Amino acid sequence: MSPLPEPQALPISKAPDQETPAPLPLDGVTVVDLSRALAGPYCTALLADLGARVVKVESGTGDPSRQWPPFDGKDSLYFDSTNRNKESIWIDLYSEDGKEVFRTLLSSADVLVENFKLGTLEKMGYSTEDLHNLNPDLVHVSVNAYGQKGPLRDLPGLDQVIQGITGITSVTGPADGDGYRVGLPIVDIASGMVAAFTAVSLLFGRERGNPTRTGATSLYETAVAMSVFQGQKALSTGTTPHRQGNSHPSITPYGSYPTATVPIVLAVSTQRHWTDFCTLIGRTDLLEDPRFVNGQERTEHRDALDREIAASLRSHPAEKWIEDIRGLGIPAGPIRDYGQVMADEHTLALDMIQRTRRPDGRELEILRGPVSLAGYPTPVRSAPPGLSANALSILAGLGIPEADIDRLVAAGVVKAQPDSSPQATPADAALQEVVSR
Structure with missing residues (x-):
């Protein structure tokens, strides 16, 4: 492969014609998304909702959540729920040509988001110093399991495990029974929100001349911080909060009560x-x-x-x-179930459900992000991408000559077919060491 040209700015995806602010607040911001599963993808989905161009970089067998139910045909709705408004490219990140492509992508980006175990990015050759030398303006946001120090720092962690170890399970469930996990992956979701807030804060600081380019959160830190008054009660009074079923721990009457029909x-x-x-x-x-x-x-x-x-x-x-x-x-x-919520007139009035089309033309109803701008909801500009569905346009946008793109595809360095199923290599196994699910 011949040397790659100097990186060019990636083209910005255009929003469909609708009454939303133009440009969106993060138009012109390019995010390279190395994250997998939920916490990281939720972060980058929020950034994409606000106009950022999110390039999802996959390797091995791709984001593992592509294989998780529920399914719409062959498409994972788990994956779909946090990958709207993104593009996908599959790169062999351990080949020399693949590393060169990835470095070129990073050198023209504004933000890198990843949720690997601590040390994984460094093993791949992208330490904080390496990233700074490659692109001094690149903002790097990491989401890991247990934080950057402490006795648990090197352990993997998933949402329900973190719920248990941080006290959430201890205050969830019936007062006279065992603790329950929250019915949603609440720690992953909240960690994704914190990571998005961190990314935007670092970008804002960069524009004001602040030199800080790295930020991190963890599932553990987010979950402990979410304890708010419950954690503060234990800290300040030495009294351990307990489960109280559907009753609020501090305010009464506040909770679920029976009526002549339903609670x-x-x-x-x-x-x-x-x-x-x-x-x-x-x-x-x-x-x-x-x-x-x-x-x-x-x-x-x-x-x-x-x-x-x-x-x-x-x-x-x-x-x-x-x-x-x-x-x-x-x-x-x-108290409603999710089928009732999706059909509720208030949900519909808020335009929470938007319609888009998959690459094969099938219509997809999908939930938008939770933000409105100037009174209008942020739009779903594109359906969740197929695996490496945007590889050719991404490479062309980087200024890579067509002949070199053909060689990259022929050599298996980049996959160009949206329905390809690349096989994992031993080196790629590190990419599956995600910290959230």
């Missing part, structure tokens, strides 16, 4: 709301009970109060209580 969730968080709520349910006698006179007393006598409230709420169906309680300005609502 509802309500949150009486102020003294005025407490007075209004007791009047609504016909229990003004509770206002005079010394056990319930203020928020602290109500929480200390939660079990007794919950029994009184449950008895009163069983007099009417859920729909009536929700309407009447909301009429007082008190938060209340039903």
